[in-house]
Amino acid sequence: MKNNFLIYFYFFAFISIVDAQELKSPNGNLNLKFNLNTNGTPSYSLSYKQKEVIKESKMGFVIKPNISFNENFKITETTFHTENNTWEPVLGEQKTINNHYNEMIVHLTQNKSQWKMTLYFRLFDDGLGFRYEFPVQDNLRHFIIQEETSEFNLAGDHKTFWIPGDYDTNEYKYTTSKISEISKLIKEASKESLAAQSPIKNLAVQTPLMMKTEDGLYINIHEASLSNYPAMFLNIDDKTFTASSHLTPDAVGNKGYIQTGSHTPWRTIVVSDDARDILASKLILNLNEPCAFEDTSWIKPVKYVGVWWEYFIGKGSTWAYSNNQDIVIGKTDFTKLKPNGTHGANTKHVKEYIDFAAANGFDAVLVEGWNEGWEDNTAFKKERIYSFTKSYPDFDVKELSQYAAQNGVKIIMHHETTSSTAEYERQLNDAFRFMDDNNYNAVKTGYVGPIIPRGEHHDGQTMVNHYTYVAQEAAKHHIMVDSHEAVRPTGLSRTYPNWFAQESARGTEFESFGGNNPDHTTILPFTRLMGGPMDYTPGIFQGDLSVYGTMKNKLSSTLTKQLALYVTMYSPLQMAADLPENYMRFKDAFQFIKDVALDWDNSYILEAEPGDYITIARKAKGKQEWFVGGITDENPRTAMIDFSFLPKGKSYNAIIYEDDKEAHYLNKPQSYTIRKIIINNKTKLKQPLAASGGVAISIKEKK
């Protein structure tokens, strides 16, 4: 029997060595090579139009304790497969997405151990995805990953757009540098005081990692369909320009608990010689599982305002109801506490927001600080901080629920967990039932501070499972989820479309505590947004915060750039984050926020260069309406807007919200003009943008 097996084994191995070395993308531009070296270590390399993208790069794992699972392999079988189909996202940048790839599947068996592993390579026209599968087998059942040893051996000292590797936060500013410069810049780049920080000790950066080669290739490395596995960082060897996988450890230093019959997430490499293709890529969504729900009719885009920005700008509003320091959830009777008089989430104030939302066509009002416990929200030691079912005495849940319903507005639930997910999971059932009972259909979750269970990290396997669990449980209640401070997304919004937005990067709130760079929003679509929609909370019209009190922060953006972000930063969840009073001061500009769509039939990346500028046009879903957003970094520029995406033979009214000649993000951010022109699909517009300025255009067919 054994002898027979060996013959069979070599027979397949022979076949594969001859046949299984190469794979081409459908259009032939991308070429993947697979190889087993003399040690039996699997490796791959990737080229684009004959240019090296990834040089020969090793694959595999070390499993605990110190067992090589990345060498001594033999190929037992290699198969090929082509897929070409389309699917429709529930919400998205385009109505229909094409999923076209050539696939190579390599079955490996390790000598001696006889452990099996299967490699999947999917080559699309816009890039490569590969993943590892651990089939059910006799000799291997449960194991612990000590490290994944996937390499991304880069072909040169590329320009990179990076944030420091950190297991607990992705809220750093981006640094643009060559790979060889990262080591000398990372200390400065890490100088941020964030609520939870666990910087990686060796030289490492986060994904999505955006790069540009000297000869003009754009390369983006990330992952897709992160599920029951820790998030991946990239170790950087700044001498060889090799990036390699670095998984997030758990509380005891282990990197992943695997049961055979499972697979890793996809490692993704999106590549093109046109930066616009990176933004247009749907590779990551394509590598995610289809929608997990049969009925998705309850999943809707949401445009909202909220009791939120006032907490950040030095106006004195507080999340907490009292100044008591001895509150204990379940014991303290909050009705007996002395109110501090500054509690933002009070019934009267929330009604004002509901009125404003109703008057201006918003779907919803977010209310933070509605629930018991905020007196201790910065005490990062306590396991049970909040109740998710008991409101403060001055927030009348029933009355507000009715008032909102009468006004055709939803209230967005807020579940700040302060990262005590242990306690949040205990209350989750009751919390969602409370939402059902009070007519809430969306929740903003928050994960500020270090994780409890203690020692776990935001990006570890346990937390990855937590976020997904919350999305799945929410779906049972037809609740949509917008998670803040969670692991950066990997396209799971395809599978769980109710998990419709995340923060998971440095958002607008940082404009009030530290600031964002002018090029920040020209980088985010090439990095953070590769994985999914971001609740960036744009729309700040009053960027100089000194008007409110003692704060001196200034927004690094003109007002029109704030408008443009509603188009350039795709999300089906968009906030108008500023105070209503500021929108009333700039009613004409506010009109764009009121008008702009959230869900799209199609998107057109007109211009793009990471770190410099982005211009995008989108067609509203099911409507003959288009919106254009253009932004630039600290340098003024002239956008070239080609309207050829419009249907031929018709005329259109375009309203252009533009920086005026004096506009500058530093001293004249509110200098804008609004003009109306008539265009058609042959129009080409030279549109000047101010320093860190923008342009926003709404377009309707001329009647």
Place this chain on the structure above:
Amino acid sequence: MKNNFLIYFYFFAFISIVDAQELKSPNGNLNLKFNLNTNGTPSYSLSYKQKEVIKESKMGFVIKPNISFNENFKITETTFHTENNTWEPVLGEQKTINNHYNEMIVHLTQNKSQWKMTLYFRLFDDGLGFRYEFPVQDNLRHFIIQEETSEFNLAGDHKTFWIPGDYDTNEYKYTTSKISEISKLIKEASKESLAAQSPIKNLAVQTPLMMKTEDGLYINIHEASLSNYPAMFLNIDDKTFTASSHLTPDAVGNKGYIQTGSHTPWRTIVVSDDARDILASKLILNLNEPCAFEDTSWIKPVKYVGVWWEYFIGKGSTWAYSNNQDIVIGKTDFTKLKPNGTHGANTKHVKEYIDFAAANGFDAVLVEGWNEGWEDNTAFKKERIYSFTKSYPDFDVKELSQYAAQNGVKIIMHHETTSSTAEYERQLNDAFRFMDDNNYNAVKTGYVGPIIPRGEHHDGQTMVNHYTYVAQEAAKHHIMVDSHEAVRPTGLSRTYPNWFAQESARGTEFESFGGNNPDHTTILPFTRLMGGPMDYTPGIFQGDLSVYGTMKNKLSSTLTKQLALYVTMYSPLQMAADLPENYMRFKDAFQFIKDVALDWDNSYILEAEPGDYITIARKAKGKQEWFVGGITDENPRTAMIDFSFLPKGKSYNAIIYEDDKEAHYLNKPQSYTIRKIIINNKTKLKQPLAASGGVAISIKEKK
């Protein structure tokens, strides 16, 4: 103002130095001295009838990072208080418990920091309890305990009954030695292969720690009312004979997360010159909070049999339904798996147990292995192992629920968590609702293996909170809880009487894998049982396991000793753990198990010496029935049973289950006789016990 405050401050300090140094127990036998040394470190000492029990011992904490909270204190006020009342436990060894103590409360303020701490000393006639309170204060709100520095400075090289300090298990065998011998014996004592082990690196033992001094004092150190705090171990200095507190760390090495407005558990020192007083002490219960529930009518004692022992004895029965290795809860369809044919918890077999229980007057049948997931129960890496709401295909929940109800028997639910409490808490709501729906009113929980959340320990603050949380949630559903492998109890069964038994020590199951020493059950009541009832699962009649197959283990007990344990090991939950077929072989002896009560009006500790022998009589609650149990270690002895506890002037029928003359635990464990005599309250019985033998007596008034 500041000046005024200082005057006020010293005024009180002066008063306290004169008055607050000493406290006597109500009967005057115990004397406590409190002192602040020149460094401002609080200390206490304790004597019993002029004999030193605890020499001057320091108190306090080190809080993170390295901040002394055990020196530089000033006394601001000292108050005294006396309490003398009675209360009735829901279930217990006696109907009424007297709570009589003198209390001293010492308010301390630390210089410079101005942090406040209050010490509570309660001196009963049978011992001392002290605890630390952290009052709400301006300068201290949340802090992390690095270590508690409570000392128990012992007066000599006492004989001790100890198990090695281990954060994750208390299932070691006891060692009896002098304190000075612990260090040379602890390596041998730790040689056990247990499912989860985290031995303490320095010399440390577990509480309850039982000791006997050379001059005949019995001292027991433990804790009471362990809540939101880690369990305490005792560091041992074997030169100075100082024990000191060693708290269980969490996953990141912290020892306790404290919010002011809280207090520690009580540190307890039970002391007497009569060993019987130790067993009779209700000090630990007295130091717990009163019952937390208004309605306790649903809390009942339970005598049960179960599908359990057959899994341990080499009969081939398995918890698992299949031999598949790729099961995933929520995905695998178990009805499509091939059954392994050895699954114990099948409908037919459980019905046999229900029949047996009904025929013999048992309240309930425990069924382990009823639910999906046992194929992976030893895979200590997986977070989601079990479903607690889905039964295996061959276990018909509805049918068995009906069949049990028709026969007047309950089925006891089993929730083995394999210590993935993260997943258990997720399912807990549904699991209890499933129990409601199917007529279950008691659950045996299990915590085998290392804890998930990973890095946490069975005895840490997080898990302490978990066990209590489960008991509290269960109470909402009128469910009683019997937790196995949980932290050892500290009297919380007073507060949560539905948490009516625990294992938390080396139970009968170890007779099948490693064995228990003949003196084991003469030590347990002085150690483990000080904190609360134990589900020891006695009643093994067939002690020689070789009859079943290949196992060679033999029970270290005669059959009559097994009977006696139902009296000597107090618990309102008692199992008849052996196979029904063995009870049918010894029907006459089985009668005692059928007859014995579980809840008591009164208990009489007739004879006791830790490690040697125990004889206890108890009066059944609300009945004119008494039961006596007497056990001995490996040495035969003659018990002197004084029946003066019986009411005067009446005659009683006594049935005596005794070792016969040939009986010996090693080779004649099943040699017993049963005789009937008539006794009255003047009867004194000289009752011989075999080596590791026992005697059990049931007594009824003669009609």
